Amino acid sequence: MMFSQIHTTRRLLFGAGSAALLCACGRAHVKGAAAAPPRTASASPGASPGASRGTSPTPSAAAPTPTPSATPSATPSAPPAPSAAPTVPPGTAGAAAGRAAYAVHAGPKVVALTFDDGPSPLDTPRVLALLREHGVTATFFMIGKNVARYPDTARQVIEAGHLVGNHTWSHPDLGTLAKAGVRKEIERTSQTIADVCGVRPVLFRAPGGHFTRNSYAVCADLGLRSICWNVDPEDWSNPGSGAIASRVLGATRTGSIVLNHDGCLTDALITAPGGVADRSQTVDALRAYLPKLLEAGYRFTVPDNP
Template sequence: MLSDRQITSRRLLLVAAGMSLLGVAGCRGSEGVDGAAAAAPGAEAASAASDGPAAVPAAASSGPSASSAPAASSASSAPPSAAPSAPVASGSPVAAPRKLTSAESKPVYELDAERKVVALTIDDGPDPRHTPTVLALLEQYRIRATFFLIGENAVQYPDLVREIAARGHHIANHTWTHADLRNLSDAKIKDELERTSDLLNKATGKPPTWFRAPGGDWSTSSLKIAADLGMRNMAWSVDPRDWARPGTAVITDRILKDVRPGAIVLNHDGGGDRSQTVAALKTYLPVLIDSGYYFTAPPG
C-alpha cells in the first residue's frame, strides 16, 4: 500500500508531466524558461531546451511575511539511511553527453533580466540532515531548484539523489571532492568531473548538463573539460555567504537586498550545519513569491 509521501510525490510528478504536455510555462511560484534564459554580460545565453519536467506552479502564498517562518512539510522529515557501499543505479540507459563549444562553456551569471524570475541553486549536498527539509520546503511552495551535488556525498546517499530527481529538481555536477580546480592537473580535473557525471547519470538516467566549480574558481582547463563532458558552467549573482553561518537574519537580508529579475541565488544544504540556511529559506521564499517572483531551474 502506498504511503502518503509516495502518493504526494506521484501526484506532483503527474501534474508536472501534464503541464509539460500542455506547454504551460508556470504560474505563481515556478515557471519554465524556454527561450528566456540569458547569460549576464560576458556570458553566453542559456539553451532554451529544458532537460527536466515542467515546473509545478507554486501555491499562492497566504500571507507569510519576512518575520514569520512557515513550517516545512513533514513529507521528507525523516532522512534516508546512509548506504556508503550501495551502488547507485536507476536501470535507465546511460545517455551520451552533448559536446559543447568554447562559447557555450563560459560561466552564466544571470538569466533573463527582463522577466521577474529567480533561479535557486543549492550546493554541496546531498546531506541527510538538511536536504530532506529543503526538499519539503520546496514542495510546499512548488519551487523547482537546481542541486549541485558533490560526488562523494551522492555515492554515500543514493536514495537522496533519487529523491531529488523524483521531485522534479535539476541535478548538476559540483565535482567529486569539492576540490580547488585551479590547483589540479587536467587529468585530475577530468576525473573529478567525469566520475561525478557518470554517477549522477546512472542515478537519474540523464547526464548532468550544468557544472559549478567549487567556490566559483574556474580555470581554463575546467571550462574546457566541462564542455567536453556536455556541461555548461553556472555561476551566481546573489551570494549571501550562508556557508559562513553569519546568522539567519543576515542570510535573509542579503538575499532580499540583492535579488533582482534574472538572479541566480546561491545557497547550501551540505558541507556542515546548514540550519541557518534552512531557516532563511523558510523566511525569504514566501517574501519573494509575494513580491511576484517566479522560480525556475535553468534549462539544459
C-alpha cells in the first residue's frame, strides 16, 4: 500500500513539472518570435511594402545578380498579405473603407505598373520613352517638392497620357505626424500637382506603404483612394538591373501592382553630384522585363478604381 502511494505521488509530480517546462518553453518561443524584426521587403513572389526608402537602413550587400526569367508565371493567384503591414490592416477597397488597395481587379493577366518619388528630369523621361515604345500606361506617385522643382517633367507625364498620384510633399513617415501634419503633406501636394499639371490627383500612396488611420481619414476628406503594391523589386537600393528584372518577372501575377522608382526622396539625393539621383538600374530593368511581360500576355492598367 505504501509503495503504491509513493509511486502515484511521483507520477503526479513528474507530470506537473513537465507541464510547467512546456509552458515556459512556449512563452520563450512566443517572446522570441515577437522580438524578431519584420522584413522590410522581399524578392519572392508578391513582395510586400518595405521600410520607407528615405529613412530605411543601409541595405546589406546585394546577393549575386540573378538572371531574369524568360517568361513570368501566368497562373493567376491572389496577392499575398504584406509582411510589413500598415497601421490599419490592408484590403482591396479604396479610401472610403479606410483601407489601401494592394491589387487591381481588371481581369486575367491585367497588372498595374507604378513609379514613386519623381518626377526626375534625368530618369522620368527615360521611363516615359520606354512606356511609349511599348504602348503601356502607368501611374506616377509624385513627391510634391519634386513637382514644384521640376514642373516641366511633371507635365510630360500627364501629356504622355499617364496617371499622376499623390506621394506627400516631403516623403515623411506618416506615423510620426499628427492629423494636421498629415493633411498638410497631402493637401499641399494635391494642390501643387493641380497647379502644375492641370489635373487634381485621385490616388494616394503613403511613403514606404505605411498608411495610418489619419492618412485614411484625410484621404477620405480629400477624395483620394489609397494605393499600395504587392510586387517590390527593391529597385531603390540599386541591386542591379538584372536583379530588379528577375524579381519583377518572378513575382508578377494577375492583379499585381508593381512598384518602381523614377525619382528620389531627399534634397541630399537630389543635389548629389551629377544633379539628381541615378535610377538608371530601374530604367535598364524596365527595358528588360517590360517586353517579356507583354510577350507573356500581360496587359496594363492604372489602379484608379476602388
